[in-house]
Amino acid sequence: MKKLFLIGGLLVSTLINAQSIGYGDAAVLFGTEEINGTSRFNAMSGAFGSLGGDLSAGDINPAGLAVFSNSEAAFTIGFRNTNLSTSYYGTNTDNNDDYLTFAQAGGVLVFGSPKQDNWNKFALGFNYSLVKDFENNYNINGNSGISDFNSDPFLNNDNNPNNDVFYENVNNQFFGNFTKGENSKFTLSFAAKYNENLSLGVSLISHRIDFYQRALFEESNNDGNGNLLDASLLHELSTYGSGAGLNFGLIAKPIYELRIGLAVQTPIWYNLTDEFANDLEIKVSNNSQLYRETSDVKIFDYNLKTPAKATASIAYLFGSDGLISLDYTYKNTKNTKLKPGNEFVKENDFLSANLKNSSAVRVGAEWRIGKMMSLRGGFHYIESPYKDAVDSDHIKGFSVGTGFKFGRNVKLDLAYLKSQKTDIYNFTNASNAADLDINHNRITATLAFNF
Helix, strand or coil, rough: CCCCCCCCCCEECCCCCCCCEEEHHHHHHHHCCCCCCHHHHHCCCCCCCCCCCCCCCHHHHHHHHHHHHCCCEEEEEEEEEEEEEEEEECEEEEEEEEEEEEEEEEEEEEEEECCCCEEEEEEEEEEEEEECCCCCEEEEECCCCHHHHHHCCCCCCCCHHHHCCCCCCEEEEEEEEEEEEEEEEEEEEEEEEEEEEEEEEEEEEEEEEEEEEEEEEEEECCCCCCEEEEEEEEEEEEEEEEEEEEEEEECCCCCCCCEEEEEECCCCEEEEEEEEEEEEEEEEEECCCCCECCCCEEEEEEECCCCCCCCCCCEEEECCCCCEEEEEEEEHHHHEEEECCCCCCHHHHHHHECCCCEEEEEEEEEECCCCCEEEEEEEEEECCCCCCHHHHHHHEEEEEEEEEECCCEEEEEEEEEEEEEEEEECCCCCCCCEEEEEEEEEEEEEEECCC
């Protein structure tokens, strides 16, 4: 299995020399996207690449904006529950947290052609979406039996080896990880419809990353003679910056019932800044002094290129009663790169050696009950980009939802989406990783207005 130094955040690659950040894993984290858009989009697990007619669908395939019949504005709020269970050398810890999110907001303006020609409709759209939120808070408890802080910092540094004392018997180990922030995306899109069977679109994508982590490692050891050594290492990291890319798409309608979509998104090029600092404290029971090492805040600028991706889609409509859709996305994750290259040789070698190109499959369906209500459901499978991932490391989940129309101009959509995966977390190099079982439950509500 892979050796991760993060889950929803970053951790120093070694706890004793806490200045080495896991940039390789950070590159994967910041290139990860979640199914998080309008409630109709979420209820069908994001399988909208060939359907369009939804603001979040335009984020996958900008040609979908030309499917809108009228101008529209939509706003989505969300609630996320995360249950994260950890297991470390036989000690199980259950973490459960709730978060409120502002998932989506946007609008599309639809224009008819002023001329009687084949290009009969144009659409201009703007959409904000929460690509990934980093809100997380969990603890790991256990005892590996291998101490990381076993040396008396006072006696063992006095140049007299006869005074050296080591605390190699571990009483307990604790790791706490708190993260917050988000990767948000702003999309400006233009789409046009040719006759009744072809739509083309292009989007300018702008990302904003705002990430903070507070990671705490505590260890309690004894020397076998009743003396205790308590160590605490605090690591704080702030990452912020922006990125940009392009997305191109088309939707073809060979017959009325069939929709075929294709979209290609360029890599996202980020300019990022890290600010990080560490604080180490050691207290020995037979010494009243507190040993402390504190680093100055270090600032480092760098660039990140996340993978390009292509999405192929197909949908079938059952008249005006319902539909079923399928999206397949392929990402060249192996081409994730950190720059400047001469400063990230090891990290880029890690990415090349440990990552593989990855796929995602999303299936969705919708059925209308009368003119005022719709029922929806979906399934999603998102492959882990790590070569040594086991089956449970891949994200699997389902979604359900419903939609209501109030007159001609107001819509309310609700969705529930569940996903789960496993992972591991190395918070110390001297022992095995902790096993993580991660379950996300997301509820969203979207209010949309036609005008």
